[in-house]
Amino acid sequence: MQSVFMKKMLGVAMILGAGFSAQYSFAQSANCSYSISNEWSTGATGAITITNTSTAAINGWTIGWQYNTNRITSSWNTNLSGSNPYTATNIGWNGTIQPGQSVSFGFQVDKRGGSAERPAITGSICGGVTSSSSVASSTAVSSAAVSSIRSSSSIAVSSNVNSSLASSVVSGQQCNWYGALYPVCVTNQSGWGWESNKSCIARATCASQPAPYGVVGANSSLTSSIASSAVSSVASSRIASSVISSIASSVVASSIASSIISSSVPSSVASSSIASSHSSSSVTSSVSGLSLKALADFPIGVAVRAGSEANSILASSQQKSVLFQHFDQLTAENIMKMSYIHPSETTFSFANADALVDFARQNGVSVHAHALIWHEDYQVPSFMKNYSGDFPAMLKTHVQTVASHFSGKVVSWDVVNEAIAENSDTSAVNGFRNSVFYQKMGVSFIDQAFIWANEADPVADLYYNDFNTETNDAKTTRMLNLVDGLKTRGVPIDGVGFQMHVLPDWPSIANIEASFRAVAQRGLKVKITELDVRVNNKYNSSAPVYTSLTAAAAATQSERYRQIVAAYLRAVPAAQRGGITVWGMWDAQSWFAQDPDWPLLFDNNFQAKPALQGFANGLSGQ
Numbered sequence: 001m002q003s004v005f006m007k008k009m010l011g012v013a014m015i016l017g018a019g020f021s022a023q024y025s026f027a028q029s030a031n032c033s034y035s036i037s038n039e040w041s042t043g044a045t046g047a048i049t050i051t052n053t054s055t056a057a058i059n060g061w062t063i064g065w066q067y068n069t070n071r072i073t074s075s076w077n078t079n080l081s082g083s084n085p086y087t088a089t090n091i092g093w094n095g096t097i098q099p100g101q102s103v104s105f106g107f108q109v110d111k112r113g114g115s116a117e118r119p120a121i122t123g124s125i126c127g128g129v130t131s132s133s134s135v136a137s138s139t140a141v142s143s144a145a146v147s148s149i150r151s152s153s154s155i156a157v158s159s160n161v162n163s164s165l166a167s168s169v170v171s172g173q174q175c176n177w178y179g180a181l182y183p184v185c186v187t188n189q190s191g192w193g194w195e196s197n198k199s200c201i202a203r204a205t206c207a208s209q210p211a212p213y214g215v216v217g218a219n220s221s222l223t224s225s226i227a228s229s230a231v232s233s234v235a236s237s238r239i240a241s242s243v244i245s246s247i248a249s250s251v252v253a254s255s256i257a258s259s260i261i262s263s264s265v266p267s268s269v270a271s272s273s274i275a276s277s278h279s280s281s282s283v284t285s286s287v288s289g290l291s292l293k294a295l296a297d298f299p300i301g302v303a304v305r306a307g308s309e310a311n312s313i314l315a316s317s318q319q320k321s322v323l324f325q326h327f328d329q330l331t332a333e334n335i336m337k338m339s340y341i342h343p344s345e346t347t348f349s350f351a352n353a354d355a356l357v358d359f360a361r362q363n364g365v366s367v368h369a370h371a372l373i374w375h376e377d378y379q380v381p382s383f384m385k386n387y388s389g390d391f392p393a394m395l396k397t398h399v400q401t402v403a404s405h406f407s408g409k410v411v412s413w414d415v416v417n418e419a420i421a422e423n424s425d426t427s428a429v430n431g432f433r434n435s436v437f438y439q440k441m442g443v444s445f446i447d448q449a450f451i452w453a454n455e456a457d458p459v460a461d462l463y464y465n466d467f468n469t470e471t472n473d474a475k476t477t478r479m480l481n482l483v484d485g486l487k488t489r490g491v492p493i494d495g496v497g498f499q500m501h502v503l504p505d506w507p508s509i510a511n512i513e514a515s516f517r518a519v520a521q522r523g524l525k526v527k528i529t530e531l532d533v534r535v536n537n538k539y540n541s542s543a544p545v546y547t548s549l550t551a552a553a554a555a556t557q558s559e560r561y562r563q564i565v566a567a568y569l570r571a572v573p574a575a576q577r578g579g580i581t582v583w584g585m586w587d588a589q590s591w592f593a594q595d596p597d598w599p600l601l602f603d604n605n606f607q608a609k610p611a612l613q614g615f616a617n618g619l620s621g622q
């Protein structure tokens with residue numbers, strides 16, 4: 001259904017024109033949106049988000065909805081009453097919604113033989129007070145730049161402003177999209193809202209579908225007023241300025257024809273202990289004005305260091321500058337892992353991660369959090385390895401304390417990392433890694449981790465993350481069997497993370513694409529979570545051995561980045577793209593630096609390598 005949607009989307013002309021302006025008002029104090037976060041054969045999980053679009057605080061809320069077939073089996077972060085129709089009211093801590101802010105609560109439904117429904121939300125706060133806003137721009141916007149505008153919305157997925165955008169739907173109307181009902185976006189701009197978070201379908205897109213599909217429901221005066229508008233009613237000046245900078249980047253980017261390879265850039269990263277033991281990256285690429293994030297409709301992320309680690313981004317203006325130009329998501333490379341954040345049973349040390357997450361939020365960068373459970377010996381706190389008490393209860397406390405601490409501040413989690421055994425693992429049990437978690441709980445540690453994480457943070461996307469699963473081989477099959485089992489058992493999983501620490505010649509692009517496609521076909525999101533592309537393949541004795549980054553190695557690496565990104569776009573429908581994160585910003589930061597290797601997009605002077613242009617070309621379909 002989503003790929004059909006995207007094909008049709010491509011056929012719908014973008015109607016955002018040069019020099020647009022729109023203003024209108026309508027009665028409501030909040031946008032109330034219903035979204036489905038995960039669906040399997042018998043059930044689904046979802047969330048209702050209430051965004052205060054007025055200028056006054058909402059103090060206490062009550063909303064309602066009714067299904068045709070589905071029925072609620074559990075809910076969280078709300079007081080739920082009724083048995084279809086349902087009424088939800090706030091609980092103690094989420095009754096007050098400040099202007100521009102959002103509150104979400106979650107639930108699970110039994111589909112009872114139907115599809116996952118998206119009912120209309122009723123309630124006085126979902127239609128009561130007048131709000132109005134306007135957007136004006138004199139910027140000449142090319143059609144190529146329109147995609148930048150949409151991509152800019154993903155910059156602030158975690159921000160209040162953007163959640164207003166995401167949930168800005170027309171009350172009283174729905175879109176009949178080939179048999180399924182979705183909310184209709186307030187905006188008339190094709191594709192708006194849907195691609196960023198599946199919360200709604202733009203009215204113009206929906207209305208252009210053949211009968212009997214299209215916009216259904218009453219409220220024609222609002223409809224006609226909106227139909228004459230070309231932009232979102234809730235775009236703020238903050239969004240507008242990021243839009244303009246994205247447009248500027250995109251326009252410049254499109255004029256860059258090719259990489260220019262230069263030589264002999266000296267290696268130096270101030271105060272980098274790693275850099276001093278890593279030989280120079282010698283090939284750079286002239287890409288001024290290029291912006292990866294401006295070329296993508298999904299998050300473009302980078303792993304960074306912070307806290308007590310060397311090379312903290314918080315102390316590096318160079319890193320910040322690269323981050324802001326190219327990336328709109330970050331992942332903590334280490335400081336949100338178990339041993340850092342939960343060093344002893346009674347100690348949770350959030351300060352370093354909080355500082356990083358706050359930095360991201362203050363700068364409109366979303367956070368993909370990594371990782372709630374990981375077997376790696378030195379990452380498992382010693383108290384867990386030797387735990388003699390109630391292991392599941394202890395693990396639940398870990399998952400829920402960490403996930404709830406960051407709830408509302410991160411957009412997604414790697415819930416379980418690397419639980420599936422390697423093909424060569426002789427100590428594997430039933431295809432799973434023989435970790436302390438598996439030994440204590442069997443595969444239920446994975447089920448429970450997702451269930452606990454979902455209870456603690458019902459809004460964030462929850463991923464299973466692993467490496468060597470992009471190989472389209474036996475390990476991939478074991479991963480697919482795991483996610484099929486999770487879905488069959490009703491476990492709330494949203495997506496699969498492919499780490500993608502790949503070699504220059506392995507796995508093949510065909511196998512990578514097939515692996516992505518297999519997950520996408522299951523309706524799950526696909527995220528490349530830790531991408532790096534080494535230039536050396538030390539496992540292949542006939543492969544070339546590079547002791548420095550030569551122009552030839554850099555060119556091969558650039559093409560490999562291009563092909564991986566292109567395969568991702570081919571295999572994963574737009575609505576299921578969780579994004580692409582590179583595992584570090586510059587070569588000396590890479591965990592492969594000492595091999596030696598040069599796997600990342602920037603050299604040790606933070607100069608773009610040809611790899612960056614390859615990534616960009618993959619994004620722009622070149």
Ligand code: XIL
Pocket residue numbers: 333334417467499530591
């Ligand atoms: C790595 C970090 O990059 C290193 O700095 C650290 O010493 C070890 O962990 N798979 C993962 C990541 O999920 O957490 C790992 O990160 C790389 C492999």
